[in-house]
Every structure is written in C-alpha cells, then in structure tokens.
Amino acid sequence: MRNTVLIPTYRRPQDLSRCLLALQAQTKPVDQVIVTVRDTDEATWQFLNGFHPHNLPLQIVTVTQPGVVAALNAGLAAVKGDIVSITDDDAAPHIDWLEKITAHFLSDSCIGAVGGRDWVYQGEKIEDGSSTLVGRLQWFGRVIGNHHLGVGKPREVDILKGVNMSFRTQAIDKLKFDQRMRGTGAQVHFEMAFTLTLKRSGWKIIYDPNVAVDHYPAQRFDEDQRQSFNDIAFTNLVHNETLALLEHLSFFQRIIFIFWAIFIGTRESFGIIQWLRLFPNQGTIATKKLQASLQGRWQGWQTYSKEQGTGLKLS
Structure with a gap:
C-alpha cells in the first residue's frame, strides 16, 4: 500500500524539521509527504527553500485560509496514497510508524482508520502514565481521550487524536474536515467530528499504542494558548x-x-x-x-x- 503523510504547519520551522527528519528514517519509506503552508508564513517558506529532502518525496500545498481544517482539506485534495497518515509539525513519528500502520490496514479491509499513542514531552520530561480506556464516547455524550496514555493491545475505538491518525483513502474518498469547526488555528475537536462521521459509515477505527509518535507541544499562534485560559x-x-x-x-x-x-x-x-x-x-x-x-x-x-x-x- 502506498503511504501519504500529511502535515499542516504554521510558523514552527524547527519543529517541522524534526518531523521531516523522522519521516526520512522510516523503515517503510513514505511515498508522498504533503506539507500545507500558509501563504503568509515567511518563516516556514524560508526553511523549506533551504531544506534538502534527500529521499523524501516532498510536496508543498499553499493555503490561504487560517485554521487546521482548511489546511487539511487542501492537503487531502492532493493525496495519492492508499493510506493518508496525519500528524502535527511538532511531532516526530517513531521509526516503524508507517510499517505498523500499513500492517493494520492490510490485516482487515474493514479498517477505515488507525491511530496510536503520542508520547507527550514537556521540555525534557515525558508525561508518563497509562490507561486502557482510550478514545471512547460514552452513551450519554462524555468523551474519554487518553490517547497519550494508552497501553495494551490494539482495539476498536470511537475517536482518534489529530497528532496521530491514519485513514484508508477509500474510506474517506468523499469526506472533508468540517468547516464549521470554530477557531483560527487549532480548531480543537476537528478530529472528533471527522472520526465519528467515519464511524457512522460503518468503518472500524483502531487504536494501537505501538503506533507511536513523540509529541513536543509547541506554541500556537491563535487564541488557544494551551495552558492559559482564553x-x-x-x-x-x-x-x-x-x-x-x-x-x-x-x-x-x-x-x-x-x-x-x-x-x-x-x-x-x-x-x-x-x-x-x-x-x-x-x-x-x-x-x-x-x-x-x-x-x-x-x-x-x-x-x-x-x-x-x-x-x-x-x-
């Protein structure tokens, strides 16, 4: 199966560099890397102009609208792979990330999406912990995330996390990220709307803690500043x-x-x-x-x- 990796980025060239270097080291070579870049993002354009992709089939897609939803939808339009894997620019996929993702999709044609653990780093310190309950929507509407804490065997879930989620392109052929999601940057819970729609269509959504990325939460350039209330x-x-x-x-x-x-x-x-x-x-x-x-x-x-x-x- 051909693998496309889609990375939305905005004004974080050092983080993007780490992400691209991790993709260069994959045990299963990536067939297409799409990086979506805002037309006004001078720092990222400058970095990419000097970046040497080596064996990385890099494709740049220009975005004129703010927000991760517009960036991802623009990227989806350029996908050529049988699998599209989405991660953040401030993440670094583990060396066997694409290999393990592909194995899941090959194992069952009913699997429409695969996600995994993001190991969160706060500076040099890793956010440790464990949970077997991950990515579930309870019957009365409470959402349980814990994607960054997942342990155990691969299992079906309801929701994946945006930093580490992959889709069979056949399953999302006519699906777009919801443009009604509010926010000028992160647009939190955009992946919830997307994966729940896929779930309603009858596709299996798998979470495997061994499908992993390292996540270094970086500065956001919108109203959502992670640790401070807005x-x-x-x-x-x-x-x-x-x-x-x-x-x-x-x-x-x-x-x-x-x-x-x-x-x-x-x-x-x-x-x-x-x-x-x-x-x-x-x-x-x-x-x-x-x-x-x-x-x-x-x-x-x-x-x-x-x-x-x-x-x-x-x-």
Whole structure:
C-alpha cells in the first residue's frame, strides 16, 4: 500500500524539521509527504527553500485560509496514497510508524482508520502514565481521550487524536474536515467530528499504542494558548465538541447529553457541578470557564439546529 503523510504547519520551522527528519528514517519509506503552508508564513517558506529532502518525496500545498481544517482539506485534495497518515509539525513519528500502520490496514479491509499513542514531552520530561480506556464516547455524550496514555493491545475505538491518525483513502474518498469547526488555528475537536462521521459509515477505527509518535507541544499562534485560559478559545472548544456530538448521538441521547453537559460536564467543558467543585481552587477563572462552556453549548446547538443535523457534507 502506498503511504501519504500529511502535515499542516504554521510558523514552527524547527519543529517541522524534526518531523521531516523522522519521516526520512522510516523503515517503510513514505511515498508522498504533503506539507500545507500558509501563504503568509515567511518563516516556514524560508526553511523549506533551504531544506534538502534527500529521499523524501516532498510536496508543498499553499493555503490561504487560517485554521487546521482548511489546511487539511487542501492537503487531502492532493493525496495519492492508499493510506493518508496525519500528524502535527511538532511531532516526530517513531521509526516503524508507517510499517505498523500499513500492517493494520492490510490485516482487515474493514479498517477505515488507525491511530496510536503520542508520547507527550514537556521540555525534557515525558508525561508518563497509562490507561486502557482510550478514545471512547460514552452513551450519554462524555468523551474519554487518553490517547497519550494508552497501553495494551490494539482495539476498536470511537475517536482518534489529530497528532496521530491514519485513514484508508477509500474510506474517506468523499469526506472533508468540517468547516464549521470554530477557531483560527487549532480548531480543537476537528478530529472528533471527522472520526465519528467515519464511524457512522460503518468503518472500524483502531487504536494501537505501538503506533507511536513523540509529541513536543509547541506554541500556537491563535487564541488557544494551551495552558492559559482564553474565553474565546474555551467557547470555540465547547462549540466544536457540542456540534460533533449532537450529530452523532441519537435523539434520546442528545436530550440526556444536554442535561448532563449543563449540570455536570467535565474539567474541559464545565457544567454547574464541575464549577462548584473547582471554584474553591480556581475562583473567578472557574466562573469564566462555566460561562464560556454554557455559551459554547448554546452556540453548538445553534449551529446544529441551523444545519438541521445533516452532519459533514459528503460530495
């Protein structure tokens, strides 16, 4: 099977260099590497003009719109491989990444997507831990990620993580990343909307902890700054999550989800009980998070209602 690797990048040339060097070292050579670059990203263009790809079949796709969704959709249009593997510019795939991905797709024609663990580095320190529960959507709408902590055997999941996800191109031939995802850069939960749509189409989604990348979370150049609170970024995150879940859940599940989300919620998307629990430690920030979460839920519901629950467009 021919392998295409798709990397969206923006103003992180040193990280991109590490990623490309890791792809050069793969035990199964990559057949096509697509890097999507914003037209205004002078730092990346300068780096690429001086980069020597050697045996790497590098293809640059120019993007004029902000956001990871536009970048990925532009990249998908140029894919020639039987498998497209998506990773971030601040990640470095392990040497056998493509070999193990390909083996999964060859083992079962019903597998539409394969993902794995991202080993997260905070400086020189690796974020350690383990979990056997990864990438699951519970019946009432709570999402369990833990992709960076996964251990155990390969198994079916509901959701993959954007830094380490691969797709059979036949399975996503008419599928695009959802342009309704909000945000000017990261557009958090874009992969949730995509993989849940694939799941609804009947394809198997596999998570294998041994399909691994090293992940060095780098600076973002939008409102989402990872460790610091921003009400716009928080609202966008909850909007995107809400929209993706409303389109995937049944009518009964949607009703339960709305009540659960408003009154309970999670540490990432606050409900009233989470606010009460965390207010003693976070104070006014907890209140701002609750307000942003409720606003995001409402906006997600509005977007869903406007589209009448049609989901991602298959054209």
